[in-house]
Amino acid sequence: MTPVIEVTNAVKQFDSVRALDELSLSVIQGQVVAVLGPNGAGKTTLLEVLEGLERLDAGEARVLGYDVGRQTREVKERIGISLQATAFFDRLSVQETAQLFGSFFSRRQDLPSLLQTLGLWELRERRVSGLSGGQRQRVALAMALINDPQVIFLDEPTTGLDPAARREIWSLVEHVRQEGRTVILTTHYMEEAAYLADNVIIMDQGKILAEGSVGQLLRDYTGEQTLILDGEGLDYLTDPPWNFVADNGRLVWHVPNLSDHLDRLLSDIRSRGSVIHHLVVREATLEDVFLRLTGRRLVS
Amino acid sequence: MNAYLTLVQMNLKMLFRARDVLFWNFAFPVLFMVLIGTAFGASPGFSAHVGIEGSGSFASALIQALRHIKGMSVSVISSGGIQALQAGHIEVLARIAGHQAHLIRTNASASQSVSSIVQGAVMAMNLQALHQPLLFRATVRQISVQGTSYIDFLAPGILGMTLMNTGLFSGTMLITHRSQGILRRIRGTPLPTGIFIGARITTQMVVALIQATLILVIAREVYHFTPVGNLWSLIPLLVLGELAFMTIGFFIAGVANTMEVASALTNIVSLPMMFLAGVFYPISQLPRFIKPLADILPLRYLTSGLRAVVVHGTPLTHLTNDFIALALVAVVCGALAVKFFRWEMPRV
Ligand SMILES: Nc1ncnc2c1ncn2[C@@H]1O[C@H](COP(=O)(O)OP(=O)(O)OP(=O)(O)O)[C@@H](O)[C@H]1O
Ligand SMILES: [Mg+2]
Numbered sequence: 112m113t114p115v116i117e118v119t120n121a122v123k124q125f126d127s128v129r130a131l132d133e134l135s136l137s138v139i140q141g142q143v144v145a146v147l148g149p150n151g152a153g154k155t156t157l158l159e160v161l162e163g164l165e166r167l168d169a170g171e172a173r174v175l176g177y178d179v180g181r182q183t184r185e186v187k188e189r190i191g192i193s194l195q196a197t198a199f200f201d202r203l204s205v206q207e208t209a210q211l212f213g214s215f216f217s218r219r220q221d222l223p224s225l226l227q228t229l230g231l232w233e234l235r236e237r238r239v240s241g242l243s244g245g246q247r248q249r250v251a252l253a254m255a256l257i258n259d260p261q262v263i264f265l266d267e268p269t270t271g272l273d274p275a276a277r278r279e280i281w282s283l284v285e286h287v288r289q290e291g292r293t294v295i296l297t298t299h300y301m302e303e304a305a306y307l308a309d310n311v312i313i314m315d316q317g318k319i320l321a322e323g324s325v326g327q328l329l330r331d332y333t334g335e336q337t338l339i340l341d342g343e344g345l346d347y348l349t350d351p352p353w354n355f356v357a358d359n360g361r362l363v364w365h366v367p368n369l370s371d372h373l374d375r376l377l378s379d380i381r382s383r384g385s386v387i388h389h390l391v392v393r394e395a396t397l398e399d400v401f402l403r404l405t406g407r408r409l410v411s
Numbered sequence: 412m413n414a415y416l417t418l419v420q421m422n423l424k425m426l427f428r429a430r431d432v433l434f435w436n437f438a439f440p441v442l443f444m445v446l447i448g449t450a451f452g453a454s455p456g457f458s459a460h461v462g463i464e465g466s467g468s469f470a471s472a473l474i475q476a477l478r479h480i481k482g483m484s485v486s487v488i489s490s491g492g493i494q495a496l497q498a499g500h501i502e503v504l505a506r507i508a509g510h511q512a513h514l515i516r517t518n519a520s521a522s523q524s525v526s527s528i529v530q531g532a533v534m535a536m537n538l539q540a541l542h543q544p545l546l547f548r549a550t551v552r553q554i555s556v557q558g559t560s561y562i563d564f565l566a567p568g569i570l571g572m573t574l575m576n577t578g579l580f581s582g583t584m585l586i587t588h589r590s591q592g593i594l595r596r597i598r599g600t601p602l603p604t605g606i607f608i609g610a611r612i613t614t615q616m617v618v619a620l621i622q623a624t625l626i627l628v629i630a631r632e633v634y635h636f637t638p639v640g641n642l643w644s645l646i647p648l649l650v651l652g653e654l655a656f657m658t659i660g661f662f663i664a665g666v667a668n669t670m671e672v673a674s675a676l677t678n679i680v681s682l683p684m685m686f687l688a689g690v691f692y693p694i695s696q697l698p699r700f701i702k703p704l705a706d707i708l709p710l711r712y713l714t715s716g717l718r719a720v721v722v723h724g725t726p727l728t729h730l731t732n733d734f735i736a737l738a739l740v741a742v743v744c745g746a747l748a749v750k751f752f753r754w755e756m757p758r759v
Contacts (some may be wrong), residue, residue, distance in 0.1 A: 214417035
């Protein structure tokens with residue numbers, strides 16, 4: 112399949128900051144890709160380069176086959192965007208805002224059904240100034256979809272929302288994916304990335320540190336699960352073939368596929384007459400991956 | 412085309428939904444004109460004061476007669492009449508002894524008219540005393556002559572000032588939308604910049620037309636202002652004038668990062684023009700050393716053009732100087748506005 116987005120050795124320099132540092136990336140159609148990274152990682156810069164809002168200093172960015180730097184108009188016609196700091200005209204209603212943005216494109220979606228899908232139909236007469244944060248994000252999403260785009264870019268679509276509003280946005284993003292659109296979103300929330308994304312891109316300091324499905328990232332960098340044991344006569348587990356790690360009197364095991372090994376482990380322990388007092392299995396998270404990659408935590 | 416019309420439509424909707432914008436654009440100029448017009452003698456009518464020294468039947472009859480004249484007030488003075496005359500408290504002093512009135516007037520023209528009125532009153536009293544039928548009669552009708560009353564001067568001046576202010580402030584709207592990130596969001600769509608700006612300009616032109624209509628209609632209703640010239644020929648002047656000041660406003664929006672800075676710059680530009688560009692009084696009344704300054708103010712050319720068309724009916728072909736001056740401003744500031752235009756705030 113030809114990639115919908117293809118970035119090759121992209122460099123973007125702001126004064127002393129290298130926001131994108133020889134970054135390369137490829138996204139195939141129909142995926143939801145989450146770009147995860149701490150403040151200043153370059154997530155917004157990456158998206159805005161792809162949206163035609165920022166120009167690269169070196170390298171190339173292609174969206175839907177068009178060179179974003181040269182064929183900006185073609186790209187803008189076919190993509191949908193929602194910026195990190197999203198604002199619309201305060202004194203227009205939801206419907207008027209949609210009419211206005213719709214008029215900017217040569218192709219547009221049926222307005223009533225779009226507003227209905229996003230749960231904005233009842234709010235269509237309301238002024239933008241009177242909307243809640245979650246409602247505003249839904250308006251932003253509607254504006255991103257108004258031209259029936261093939262790719263949409265959502266920069267932190269759920270930042271500042273309460274859990275219920277966040278879940279609503281998630282299900283809308285899910286819906287957008289089911290319509291066959293490619294979605295690139297940025298987030299600070301690893302559970303958001305884990306929930307929504309087919310593919311996660313972990314970024315820091317203008318570079319991509321790791322990329323893949325959540326399962327793959329966990330497998331490659333931490334093991335999928337972490338088993339923690341507490342008991343008597345278990346010390347032998349630190350030796351091969353088990354290779355547990357001793358941690359504060361407990362024994363910790365990072366293992367790619369726990370269920371495959373659990374039976375064998377338990378019968379081995381039983382056959383030696385050892386006793387388990389306490390057993391905990393914890394899922395590894397993207398936070399563990401980030402920790403492993405950078406030695407820092409994702410959210411400070 | 413669709414984008415352009417939709418933008419103009421939405422711009423107008425936003426404008427008419429903003430109470431402060433409505434006030435400054437429409438209510439303020441009208442209130443201002445009525446206030447200045449009333450304070451500085453657009454109120455018509457005559458007023459004079461006569462002092463009477465002496466008493467008796469002639470004195471009281473004369474006082475009666477004078478009090479019937481509209482605008483005339485009469486005081487009985489026992490002494491110090493001459494000083495009152497010299498100080499301008501009264502226009503004429505009448506010293507009455509028996510059936511003889513001695514009128515004392517000054518060299519002021521008002522004093523001369525008032526003494527004639529008093530003599531006329533004495534004449535009428537004589538006729539009445541003789542019980543003679545009147546052979547000749549005269550009635551009076553008043554007509555207005557353009558360019559002689561203050562409102563003729565003021566109305567086009569206020570119109571010019573209003574176009575200047577709304578033009579200058581149209582740029583600040585851009586600053587608000589820019590700082591909210593709305594402009595950047597719009598730049599993320601395929602909308603061409605020219606259409607966005609063109610729609611903004613068109614919106615302001617609609618506002619300018621409404622303002623002109625409002626000001627001229629109120630001037631007519633309140634002060635019987637009757638324009639002489641062809642009002643359609645005002646339109647090219649309105650359009651060019653508004654455009655000239657909008658380009659200055661856009662230029663300011665380009666160089667200023669915040670509303671505060673923009674307001675300060677706008678005031679620096681607009682205040683001298685308000686007082687030196689012939690809005691409230693003719694430039695010819697300015698002190699000589701200020702006149703060269705007045706000649707470089709764009710508003711001066713707009714007010715003089717508007718005044719020529721509205722008050723004297725001057726054809727546009729005789730206003731090439733005013734047109735050239737305004738066009739020059741529009742071209743130069745338009746180029747600067749384009750050069751400094753920004754879709755977003757610089758990060759700091
Ligand atoms: N217009 C600009 N001028 C100067 N520096 C910039 C500009 N835009 C971004 N930067 C810098 O580039 C780096 C990357 O910024 P970017 O906004 O892409 O980060 P981000 O990952 O989106 O961060 P956040 O999670 O805070 O939104 C930061 O150091 C930022 O300060
Ligand atoms: Mg960002």
